[in-house]
Amino acid sequence: xxxxxxxxxxxxxxxxxxxxxxxKAQIETSQIRIGEQFSLRISVNEINxxxxxxxxxxxxxxxxxxxxxxxxxxxxxxYILTGFDSGAYYIPQQQIFIRNQAYLTDSLxxxxxxVKIDTTKVKKFPIKTIKAEPYTFDDFKMYIYILxxxxxxxxxxxxxxxxxxxxxxxxxxxxxxxxxxxxxxxKLNELDEKLLWQNNKVxxxxxxxxxxxRGYIERELKVPALEKTTDEIVEMLRDFNEAQTINTSKxxxxxxxxxxxxxxxxxxxxxxxxSLEIEEDRxxxxxxxxxxxxxPIKKDDELE
Amino acid sequence: MDVDVRAINEKIERExxxxxxxxxxxxxxxxxxxQMIESLLIGLLGNGHILLEGVPGLAKTLAIxxxxxxxxxxxxRVQFTPDLLPADVVGTMIYNMxxxxxxIKKGPIFANFVLADEINRAPxxxxxxLLEAMQERQITIGDTxxxxxxxxxxxATQNPVEQEGTYPLPEAQxxxxxxxxxxxxxxxxxxxIIMRQNLSGSYxxxxxxxxxxxxxxxxxxxxxxxxxxxxxxYILDIIFATRYPEKYNLPKLKDLISFGAxxxxxxxxxxxxxxxxxxxxxxYVIPEDVRAVVFDVLRHRIGITYEAEAxxxxxxxxxxxxxxxxxxx
Numbered sequence: 021x022x023x024x025x026x027x028x029x030x031x032x033x034x035x036x037x038x039x040x041x042x043x044k045a046q047i048e049t050s051q052i053r054i055g056e057q058f059s060l061r062i063s064v065n066e067i068n069x070x071x072x073x074x075x076x077x078x079x080x081x082x083x084x085x086x087x088x089x090x091x092x093x094x095x096x097x098x099y100i101l102t103g104f105d106s107g108a109y110y111i112p113q114q115q116i117f118i119r120n121q122a123y124l125t126d127s128l129x130x131x132x133x134x135v136k137i138d139t140t141k142v143k144k145f146p147i148k149t150i151k152a153e154p155y156t157f158d159d160f161k162m163y164i165y166i167l168x169x170x171x172x173x174x175x176x177x178x179x180x181x182x183x184x185x186x187x188x189x190x191x192x193x194x195x196x197x198x199x200x201x202x203x204x205x206x207k208l209n210e211l212d213e214k215l216l217w218q219n220n221k222v223x224x225x226x227x228x229x230x231x232x233x234r235g236y237i238e239r240e241l242k243v244p245a246l247e248k249t250t251d252e253i254v255e256m257l258r259d260f261n262e263a264q265t266i267n268t269s270k271x272x273x274x275x276x277x278x279x280x281x282x283x284x285x286x287x288x289x290x291x292x293x294x295s296l297e298i299e300e301d302r303x304x305x306x307x308x309x310x311x312x313x314x315x316p317i318k319k320d321d322e323l324e
Numbered sequence: 325m326d327v328d329v330r331a332i333n334e335k336i337e338r339e340x341x342x343x344x345x346x347x348x349x350x351x352x353x354x355x356x357x358x359q360m361i362e363s364l365l366i367g368l369l370g371n372g373h374i375l376l377e378g379v380p381g382l383a384k385t386l387a388i389x390x391x392x393x394x395x396x397x398x399x400x401r402v403q404f405t406p407d408l409l410p411a412d413v414v415g416t417m418i419y420n421m422x423x424x425x426x427x428i429k430k431g432p433i434f435a436n437f438v439l440a441d442e443i444n445r446a447p448x449x450x451x452x453x454l455l456e457a458m459q460e461r462q463i464t465i466g467d468t469x470x471x472x473x474x475x476x477x478x479x480a481t482q483n484p485v486e487q488e489g490t491y492p493l494p495e496a497q498x499x500x501x502x503x504x505x506x507x508x509x510x511x512x513x514x515x516x517i518i519m520r521q522n523l524s525g526s527y528x529x530x531x532x533x534x535x536x537x538x539x540x541x542x543x544x545x546x547x548x549x550x551x552x553x554x555x556x557x558y559i560l561d562i563i564f565a566t567r568y569p570e571k572y573n574l575p576k577l578k579d580l581i582s583f584g585a586x587x588x589x590x591x592x593x594x595x596x597x598x599x600x601x602x603x604x605x606x607x608y609v610i611p612e613d614v615r616a617v618v619f620d621v622l623r624h625r626i627g628i629t630y631e632a633e634a635x636x637x638x639x640x641x642x643x644x645x646x647x648x649x650x651x652x653x
Contacts, residue, residue: 227554227653246651249611287653288552289608290329 043116045125047101053135057083057102062125064095064116071117072097079109080130103132200239204309207232208302217298225298226286229305233279236309241266250280257312267313276308329550333607339545340605342534349394352528354387355521356514363505363620364391364479366599368539369546372502372592373458373478375443375493375624380483382507388439388479395539396532397436397475404446406489410453417466428465433457436473436536440480444490454478455497475539495583495627502592503617504624542602549598550608554653556594559614563590565646566626574649577642580632585625593621611652619643 042065048058064070067090075082086098103109111128189197198206211232216225237245237253241260245253254277260266261273279301285291293301343365350361360376364387367374376384385401392399402413415431432438433454440454457463461472480501482493498504510518521527561572567584569577585593596617601609619640626639 244648247648249615249652251612252615284610287554288610289333289550290552 043114043118043123043125045111045114045128047111047128047130050129051131051133052103053133054104054106055102057100058130060099060101060111060128062097062099062114062116064118064123065093066118067093067095069117069119070095073114073116075099075114077101077109077111079103079105079107079132080111101130103130106132106134108132200236201309203239204232204236205306207235208306208309212302217295222292222298223286223290226283226301229301230280230283230287233276233305233308237312240312241314250277250284253280265315267315268311272308272311275304276312279304279308329608332548332550336545336549336602336607337605339542340602342538342542343603343605345533346394349530349533350387350390353390353530354383355518356510357383357387357507360384360387360505360507362600362603363503364388364477365603366596366617366620367477367479367502368395368475369542369599369602370502370592370595371475371543372595373480373500375498375501375504376479376481376507377483377504378481378507379509382509384479384481384507385439385441388437388477390530392435392437393530394532395436395475395534395536397536398473399437399439400432400435401439401441402432403441404443404450406445406447408446408450410450413450414453414457414463415465426466428468430465430470431463433463434470434472436475436477438476438478440478442483443480444482444492447491448494451491451493451497454480455500459500475536475543498624499586499588501624502596503620505620506623546595546598546602549601549606551594551598552608555597555609555611555614558611558650558653559590559593559597561650562614562618562622562646563593565650566622566642569646572646572649574645577645580629580635580637581642582627582629584627585622589622589625593618596621615647618647 044063046061046063048060052058060075062072064072072088072095075085080101080103082099083102084100086100089096089098101111108129108131111130113124113127116123116125208229211225211228214225214228216222216228231246234245234248234253237243237257243256245256248256254273257266257268257273257276261268261270282291282293282297282301286293346365347361354361360383363374366372368391378384389399389401402408411431413431413433415429415434417426418429419425420427443451443454457472458478461476463470463472483490509515563585565572565574566581566589569575569581593614597609597613600613600616601607604613606613622643623639626642628637628639628642632638632642
């Protein structure tokens with residue numbers, strides 16, 4: 021008898037200890053409609069040394085999982101689940117380790133039902149147009165670059181053709197824009213102010229004097245006089261005079277020849293004319309400039 | 325250095341007095357080839373040689389022969405042919421049976437004035453022999469070296485009409501000629517006089533009017549002709565414009581010139597300008613002197629490209645463009 025009592029005691033004790041610690045899986049409902057959310061609650065009546073598995077489901081989806089909650093020496097893990105396909109799905113047994121010992125929860129059945137839609141009662145709306153995305157910098161990047169490049173080109177153009185040109189004109193001596201005669205007179209006066217021959221720089225004086233005269237001929241008669249020799253210039257003017265394309269006299273051409281030859285002597289043969297001769301040549305230069313003009317072209321009505 | 329140009333001018337006027345007499349003497353025989361006579365005088369005074377280009381019958385031989393008679397100097401003529409040998413020009417060693425030894429037989433180059441007629445008909449070895457003699461002014465035959473007599477002037481001719489069977493002178497050898505003169509037909513009036521003289525058979529006789537010593541003295545006077553720094557700069561500008569035309573506002577010439585004038589070009593241009601000033605009886609050089617000789621000095625020293633040839637642009641056109649752009653001092 022004692023032996024039977026002992027066996028019964030051991031059996032009861034084993035059963036009692038086997039249920040402790042306890043794991044449990046519960047769902048809010050076992051019937052949901054497509055897309056309807058429900059909660060799964062897994063509770064363990066132990067706090068320490070518990071390992072919860074990663075929930076793996078088939079046919080159902082985990083929408084969210086809350087943080088593990090500890091309440092009255094219990095661990096509670098909540099999941100929000102849903103199903104998007106109609107049918108019956110199992111939430112399988114979850115293996116939970118407590119102090120390195122595995123415990124299994126119960127498996128649970130969830131039915132996902134479809135929703136009947138009565139299309140005759142649904143209010144109809146027109147199809148919406150494609151909704152535009154909000155604008156970003158990238159949408160305008162290309163236009164901004166093109167605009168910047170265009171501004172740069174316009175800016176460069178303005179600098180090169182307007183500002184720079186104006187600056188060059190401002191920097192250039194004023195006689196550049198003067199008519200040939202005024203320019204020659206201006207340069208002659210400028211030459212006088214330099215007092216070159218008075219400072220024993222006769223060669224420089226004659227170089228500049230002849231350059232003024234030749235430059236005047238070049239601009240006024242539009243011939244390359246600066247690139248011609250004395251003989252060539254004189255010969256050319258004689259031809260022009262014979263052809264009556266210039267307003268001048270033989271005396272002026274003779275004076276020019278003498279001036280250029282005198283200058284050649286000073287420039288290339290170290291000749292040193294007297295002060296009187298230099299002053300005479302200066303006067304001659306002015307006479308030549310004053311008496312050497314192109315013949316004005318007559319207009320048609322004047323010819324008639 | 326202070327130069328007394330007035331004294332130089334007086335000396336040149338004195339020393340160059342023979343020029344008028346010499347020109348008059350030559351003009352008795354040579355009609356209407358003023359430029360050729362001037363070029364001969366420049367070559368004679370500048371101690372240079374002349375390459376003459378012109379069709380046959382333009383009195384090339386007659387001109388140098390007349391000059392030799394007027395100067396009272398020796399003259400020889402060599403007709404260059406494809407079978408000519410260097411020994412035919414410079415001379416050779418000939419076995420002399422009497423003395424049982426080799427004796428030297430001097431060639432026609434041993435003369436004061438040498439006419440190398442149609443130089444481009446002879447092969448390169450003969451041209452080289454002549455041009456070396458022109459440069460060195462001495463000849464070596466066997467183991468004996470002979471100094472050539474002064475003055476020594478070679479006038480070589482090239483026939484521009486025929487090109488077949490010719491050996492054109494290389495650029496390096498052409499550069500050794502001080503001047504390349506292109507002569508044209510005489511004017512109608514001049515040719516009438518030539519025709520009359522020939523038909524009547526009344527050839528004027530040329531008398532020696534100047535001695536070799538006078539020529540040598542004139543040469544040293546030419547060296548004294550004053551050339552101002554401005555003229556030197558003008559010459560250098562012209563020469564540099566043949567090398568770097570783009571720097572002288574002539575960018576179009578860049579593709580037309582294969583090579584510009586060498587330093588020998590600037591030396592000869594300066595020397596020829598001095599000679600021209602001497603001929604004009606002046607003791608100083610003016611830009612007109614440079615312009616008078618620039619074509620003869622540079623026309624054979626500027627290489628033109630195929631592009632220029634295709635566009636019918638000659639070295640004369642290039643020189644023209646340059647002198648019309650480079651500012652006269």
